[in-house]
Amino acid sequence: MSAQTVYDLLIIGGGINGTGIARDAAGRGLKVLLVEKDDLAHHTSSASTKLIHGGLRYLEYYEFRLVREALQERERLLKLAPHIIHPLKFVLPHRNAVRPAWMIRAGLFLYDHLACHPKLPNAQQIGLQKSPFGKPLRNDIKIGFTYSDCAVDDSRLVILNAKGARNKGADIRTQTTLLTAKRKEDVWEAVIQNNKTQAQSTIQAKAMVNAAGPWVAKILENLQVQSSMNVRLVKGSHIVVKKLFDGPQAYILQNADKRIVFAIPYHEEFTLIGTTDLSWDQSPDALPKIDHNETQYLCDSINNYFTKNITPQDVIWDYSGVRPLYDDAASNASAVTRDYHLDLNQNVGKTPLLSIFGGKITTYRRLAEHSMEQLAPFFQYSRGAWTASEALPGGYITNGDFKLFYNNFRKNVPFLDEMTSKRMAHAYGTDIFEVLNKATSKEELGTDFGHGLSQREVDYLIEKEWAITIEDILWRRTKLGLYFSQDEIQTLQKYLAEQLQ
Structure with missing residues (x-):
């Protein structure tokens, strides 16, 4: 096992922070692994509420710096990835x-x-009994407020950052474990293992x-x-149920315990409801699963506001994730800061190790920039900060006008059905033509394999997005797991096994 390749930067973790840093660093000329x-996005980064937002509730904890930065990032990311990020109006029914x-x-x-110079409309108070937004709500809720934030496909945001990093020369290896690493003179010497072949290098x-997110302390x-x-x-x-209300708006519900729960339109036919906040005392290796109390809590939150009641039996899909928050000693899990903290450890001015504590999807790009500032004394960058202005893969949409882009796309590929066209245009943006590879017919x-997955x-x-399992494809790349039957899954599984031989 002789050391052959010297990288500038070895990054442990393929979530939003790891891939964001990889893209930024590779774009500055560093050799990145x-x-x-x-x-990618296997854990926390695919288990979010799928929002790019300032975090309205964080104002209650005086997190003004975090909210300001997050709102600024909301505006930037909307420009950089208009295919996977879109504006969303929130209705806050008031009690x-x-x-x-x-x-x-x-x-x-x-x-x-x-939010300096936001593109999204300002908040306003509304009478719910006269507004269409009040139609699905209980009659005793008279007034409400509206404000705007953005929705995002969280796992695809991770994939796009990984692709962007690879486009700049980074080496991205999934299913690869860091076994050991130690400082040796002026470098880190690390042993990594391919999980499939067990080969070590x-x-x-x-x-x-x-x-490494939840594994940061373990590393x-x-x-x-x-x-x-x-x-x-x-x-x-989070839980997903059949669509609870018509319209593109989302709802933010205040509970008696001062927590909030979102109800968000999800893939046109569903409503996404979440989230809970519970301290996690188990190992990060333990698979988090929703428990009955959490499911009931989310159902009760909906039933307190909506005329259409739901029970745990209405849940079509659920998912849980463990958030690796910076420990600020808050007594309540909901009150723990969502801000990020960077810890730089160095050995006599050399061989730095930068550890990431906390953070949220919305601020990942700024976290990456701040990480590069921390590492700047150790490297000669070929360029300065750059990610605020360069679109993510697929995001090269003229004036960020997704609707115009989509209409033109539909004219070019009339053989795709509406649901598939919409899904693929949102997932791949301007990279859609690379996916279709000049196809002029469905054949x-x-x-x-079902539901437009060809x-x-x-x-x-x-070949291009590191997918190797059914779960990678149906849940983190396409979300078609919501529709696939067991027979369709088995057919896809067979094809996947053949391709990966």
């Missing part, structure tokens, strides 16, 4: 027993003004980034490195 023990109306008005005013890197322990920071693990669970796309698209996901 990212290793992820599972799939005085939770928070007084003046407090809501003040918070929304501040929220609007912390030794690589060297001038610096390491620990972006530090493995490397025998002390940190003054701690991680606080918090489980969040040229090969086998249809052989050609599956091949693309394997």
Whole structure:
């Protein structure tokens, strides 16, 4: 196992922070290797509420810097990835027993003004009994407020950052585990293992980034490195049910315990409901699953506001994730900061190790920039900060006008049905033509595995997007798992096994 390749940066973790840093670093001319023990976005980064938002509720905890940065990033990301990020209007039905109306008005005013020159409309108070937004709500809820944020396909945001990093020269390896790493003179010497073949290799890197999310502390322990920071693990669970209401709006519901729950339109036929906040005391290796109390809590939150009641039996799909938050010693899991903290450890001015604590999807790009600032003394970058203006893969849409892009796309591919066209245009943006690879008919796309998932698209996901399992394809790349039958899954599984031989 001789060391052959020297990288500038070895990144541990293929979530949103790891891939965001990889893209930024590779774009500055660094030789980057990212290793992820599972799939990209396999854990926390695919288990979010799927929002790019400032975080209205964080104002209650005086997190003004975080909210301001997040709102600024909301505007930037909307420009950089208009295919997977889109504006979303939120309706906040008001009940005085939770928070007084003046407090809501003040918070929304501040929220609007912390976002400098926002493209999204300002908040306003509305009468729910005369508004179509009030139609699905209980009659005793008279007033509400509207404000705007954005929805995102979280796991695809990770994939796009990984593709962007690869386009800049980064080496992205999934199903690859860091076994050991130690400082050796002026480099880190690391042993990594391919999970499939069990083959081990030794690589060297001038610096390491620990972006392992829930495993951040475990990596530090493995490397025998002390940190003054701690991680606080918090489980969040979501449920998906059949569509609860018509219209493109989402709802933000205030509960008596001062927590909020979102009800968000999801893939046209469904409503996404979440999230819970529970301290997670188990190992990060333990698979988080929703429990009955969480499911009931989310159902009760809906039933307190909507005329259409739901029960745990109505849940079509659920998912849970463990958030690796920076431990600020808050007594309540909901109150733990969502801000990020960076811990730089160095050995006599050399071989730096940067560990990431906390953060949220919305601020990942700024986190990556701040990480590069921390590492700047150790490298000569070929360029400065650049990610604020360069679109993510597929995001090269004229004036960010997705509707115009989609209409033109539909004219070019009349052989695709509406549902498939919409799904693929949102997922791939301007890269859609690379996926279709000049196909002029449905037949040229090969086998249809169901619901518009073609052989050609599956091949693309394997070759270009690191997909190797059914779960990678149906849940993290396409979300078609919501529709696939067991028979369709078995057919796709057989094809996948043949392709990966």
